[in-house]
Amino acid sequence: MDPAASAHAAALWAGLSLILLLVLSVLVTRQRRKHRVEIGDGGVPALNQAIRAFGNATEYIPAALAGLGLLALVGAPPLLIHPIGLTLFVGRVLHAFGLSRSTGTSWPRAAGVLATWISYVATAAALLFYAIP
Template identity: 30%
Template sequence: MEQFPQIALVVTAIFVLMSIPMAIAVGVRRTKTGISLLHGEDENLLRLMRAHGNFIEYVPLALLALAGAEIAGTPSWLVAACGGVLLFARLVHYFSLSTSVNGKGRAVGAALTTLAMLVLALAILWQLWIYS
C-alpha cells in the first residue's frame, strides 16, 4: 500500500468539517436579514463572512504545507504538532472574529497560524536540503 500523508489527511478532514458550519452560519444570517449579496449594513453578517473568508484564505495553503512536510519526511511528531496548532489557531481566530472585531483571540489565532506555516515551510526546505 502506498504511503499517504495520514496526519495531513486527518487534519484536512477536520478542517473540511469545520468549514461547513461556518458557511451555514453565513447563509442563516443572510436568510434572517434578507441580504443576498455583500453584507448590507449588517455588522454580524460582515463578521461571519470575514471569519469564514479568512479561514478559506489561509487553511488551503496551510494544509498544502502540512501535507508537503509530511510527504518530505518531516518527523510525524512535528507534523502532528503543527496540525494541532493550526486547528487550535483557526478555531480561536474564527470564534474571536465572528463575535468581535477587536478580539485578542484574532491576533493569537493569526500569530499561531503564521508560526505553524513558517515551521512547516522550513521543515519542507530542510528535508529537501538534507536529502538532496
C-alpha cells in the first residue's frame, strides 16, 4: 500500500471542500454587498440563508477532513477514503444548495444531512478499526 496514495485521496476531498467553503463565503459577501449589511444578517432572509449555509458547512467540514487526514496517516486505502470523501462532499453541496434555496424542509437539505452523517459514521468506524492494532 502506497501511503502517498492515501494522502492524495484525502487531499482531493480537502481541496474540494475548501473550494466549497470559498464559494459559500463569496455568496455571503455578495449578499452583504447587495443589501449593504456589514454585521449580522440585517433582517435580510437571503443573507441569513447564505450565512447559515456557510456556517453549517464550517461546522461539519473541519472535523470530517480531520478524520480523512487521520485515515490517510494510518494508511487506510484510497478505496476507503474516496467514497467517504465523496459522500461528505456531495452531502455538503446538497445541504448548502437546499439551505440557500429555502429555510424550510427540502429534499436536498435532508439528503445532505443524511450523507454527511453517513460519512461521519463511516469515518468514525474506520478510525476505530485502524486504532485497534
